[in-house]
Amino acid sequence: MQVTPQQTDQSKDALVTGRRMIAGLGASGGIVIGRAFVLDRQYIHVIRQTIPADRIEEEVSALHRGVDDSIEQLRRLKSQSGALEASASDELGFLLDAYIQMLTQSRLLRGAEERIRQQKMNAVWAVSDVIDSIAAQFSGIKDRYIAARAADIREVGLRLMRCLIGETDRALDNTPSGAILIAEELSPADMARLQPGNVGAFVTAIGGAEGHTAIMARALGIPAVLGAADIIRGLSGGDTVIVDGIRGEVILRPTDADLTLYGKRREEWLAARAKLLSQRDLPSETRDKVQIDLHANIELPVEVSTVLQNGASGIGLLRSEFMFMNKSYLPDEEEQYQELAGIVSQMKDLPVTIRTLDIGGEKLAVALQNEMGSGPNPALGLRGVRLSLRREDLLEAQLAAILRASLHGRVRVLVPMVVTVAEMVRVRQVYHRVADRLRDQGHNIPPELPPLGAMIEIPAAALSIDALARECDFFAIGTNDLTQYTLAIDRSDDQVAQSYDPLHPAILRLIHEVSKASKRNNIPLSVCGEMAGDPRYTPLFLGMGLRNLSMSPGSLLPVKQRLRRLDSRTSEYQTRQILDQWDPARIAVMLDDFNDLA
Ligand code: PEP
Ligand code: MG
Numbered sequence: 001m002q003v004t005p006q007q008t009d010q011s012k013d014a015l016v017t018g019r020r021m022i023a024g025l026g027a028s029g030g031i032v033i034g035r036a037f038v039l040d041r042q043y044i045h046v047i048r049q050t051i052p053a054d055r056i057e058e059e060v061s062a063l064h065r066g067v068d069d070s071i072e073q074l075r076r077l078k079s080q081s082g083a084l085e086a087s088a089s090d091e092l093g094f095l096l097d098a099y100i101q102m103l104t105q106s107r108l109l110r111g112a113e114e115r116i117r118q119q120k121m122n123a124v125w126a127v128s129d130v131i132d133s134i135a136a137q138f139s140g141i142k143d144r145y146i147a148a149r150a151a152d153i154r155e156v157g158l159r160l161m162r163c164l165i166g167e168t169d170r171a172l173d174n175t176p177s178g179a180i181l182i183a184e185e186l187s188p189a190d191m192a193r194l195q196p197g198n199v200g201a202f203v204t205a206i207g208g209a210e211g212h213t214a215i216m217a218r219a220l221g222i223p224a225v226l227g228a229a230d231i232i233r234g235l236s237g238g239d240t241v242i243v244d245g246i247r248g249e250v251i252l253r254p255t256d257a258d259l260t261l262y263g264k265r266r267e268e269w270l271a272a273r274a275k276l277l278s279q280r281d282l283p284s285e286t287r288d289k290v291q292i293d294l295h296a297n298i299e300l301p302v303e304v305s306t307v308l309q310n311g312a313s314g315i316g317l318l319r320s321e322f323m324f325m326n327k328s329y330l331p332d333e334e335e336q337y338q339e340l341a342g343i344v345s346q347m348k349d350l351p352v353t354i355r356t357l358d359i360g361g362e363k364l365a366v367a368l369q370n371e372m373g374s375g376p377n378p379a380l381g382l383r384g385v386r387l388s389l390r391r392e393d394l395l396e397a398q399l400a401a402i403l404r405a406s407l408h409g410r411v412r413v414l415v416p417m418v419v420t421v422a423e424m425v426r427v428r429q430v431y432h433r434v435a436d437r438l439r440d441q442g443h444n445i446p447p448e449l450p451p452l453g454a455m456i457e458i459p460a461a462a463l464s465i466d467a468l469a470r471e472c473d474f475f476a477i478g479t480n481d482l483t484q485y486t487l488a489i490d491r492s493d494d495q496v497a498q499s500y501d502p503l504h505p506a507i508l509r510l511i512h513e514v515s516k517a518s519k520r521n522n523i524p525l526s527v528c529g530e531m532a533g534d535p536r537y538t539p540l541f542l543g544m545g546l547r548n549l550s551m552s553p554g555s556l557l558p559v560k561q562r563l564r565r566l567d568s569r570t571s572e573y574q575t576r577q578i579l580d581q582w583d584p585a586r587i588a589v590m591l592d593d594f595n596d597l598a
Helices: 008-014 053-081 086-102 107-119 123-138 144-165 188-193 212-220 256-277 301-309 333-346 366-372 384-390 392-408 421-440 459-463 465-469 479-487 494-499 505-520 535-543 553-563 568-579 584-597
Strands: 020-023 025-028 031-038 180-183 201-204 224-226 240-244 249-252 293-298 315-319 351-355 410-415 452-456 474-477 525-527 548-551
Touching: 025 212, 031 256, 053 086, 053 107, 053 123, 053 144, 086 144, 107 123, 107 144, 123 144, 180 240, 188 212, 201 240, 212 224, 212 293, 212 301, 212 553, 224 240, 240 256, 256 553, 293 301, 293 553, 301 333, 301 553, 315 333, 315 548, 333 351, 333 392, 384 392, 384 410, 384 421, 392 410, 392 421, 410 421, 410 474, 421 452, 421 465, 452 459, 452 465, 459 465, 459 479, 459 505, 465 474, 465 505, 474 505, 479 505, 505 525, 505 568, 505 584, 535 553, 535 568, 535 584, 548 553, 568 584
Parallel strands: 031 180, 180 201, 201 224, 293 315, 293 548, 315 351, 351 410, 410 452, 452 474, 474 525, 525 548
Antiparallel strands: 020 249, 025 224, 031 240, 240 249
């Protein structure tokens, strides 16, 4: 059964016409002019199931969980709308409050619960049935107020149904080629379904520039503006839109003057990109010939060709989450091996650092959702190595796939979200057990296993780095989570995006300490968070003694360009001055000055 929305919302939108400029967060660089494709998640395939009597309470609980998730989404939208100008904010705020109320004490909810209990319908069927019955009652009444109420109930019901069935809708697959995709929110799993080269750019109302959706946009080279709250008001599919992912600007229905100005900026951006590409084969070294390894972070196998085109000397972070996203099952050892071996072989003899699963927090996998639950605070919950050690069967399958893939090239294994030495000891035990099992099965696993290292992305790990050095063959600093957990700022929350500041002296000191400790303990170290891909920070890393940076493929050439203008001793001197400061704003000014001088 297909549930479709009524047309009333769209006619409401059509009232807003004319040019509008909307500010958001420039999350992925580039300027694109195209036609809007408004992501319509409203076509939902409802599976009807009769629930056995002993599972009814479970289904009612599922309904309530869906309600909680919907309310949470609406609250986030509401706080997001606070950034709008007063009249728009009030209008949207009232509407969202009304929606939240409909989810607390309403005919919709009572009707759904009744259907689950009495007619034994599964939750999503029950909700769709109530919506249909309310719509049927209202259908004969020609009154604009009643029509709008019916549309509101439908809107709330559809949101609830989407929460109940997860993000497995197909709307994304219908994005026309070259279109500007506009959505309330896109998840990292949604990003994994976009075809680079197909979507021109995208804009969302919710999302921060350091979250995973933004990272994936940069990885795929899709220009994007996130956190553009006002985008959800007054937009029609097919409108012309300009997206400037560099400045974080979106212009709806641009004037001729806009088209000329942004057309020129686009030309300049394309020319700068072409110039960068011409530097691909130059060595990545400073003016005084200090070599820096520039590696790439990848999210998806399709990126390997971009990695090579941009001259990376290896993959410094292969986020293995992609193998688990958009799947209703858990991929087994063989499936993971095939994926990983493909990537490792394409990289020939260049090193590939494969990270074990880091599902959790904002990165979700459908097949693990039930087991993990949402938890009161997912970012502090069952993430990374914690999940791997809870589900050793998953870890074993993954390590076996990685070990087998290592026979095709040069591999390292990286463990995320490590906090204690005991976690690394346990992972190493499993690693050896898996290697023994593979040897018994006749695989040609070498006596010395590929290096096993830890992500340093939680302050506790950075502060116990000497102890971790005893159990780790290498370290990779994850500045995204290190910043998030040190400053207690959710990296994907645009509400607090301004305070997400990697130049806070606490972060810089942690990175510096890890760098000194790695040198002391003779342990290879890289930086693989988003900071590593921002040329602004290159002199700092150089000055702190870092010699390996891993970043989105699109950042490799801009960082190389910056590096080639720097002198290592000058950077060391400047970094010492910066590390003496306590005020992030002053640090930012000093750093920009140093960059201007370079
Ligand atoms: C990080 O936290 O900096 C990192 C590289 O890992 P992820 O962004 O995948 O959490
Ligand atoms: Mg991380």
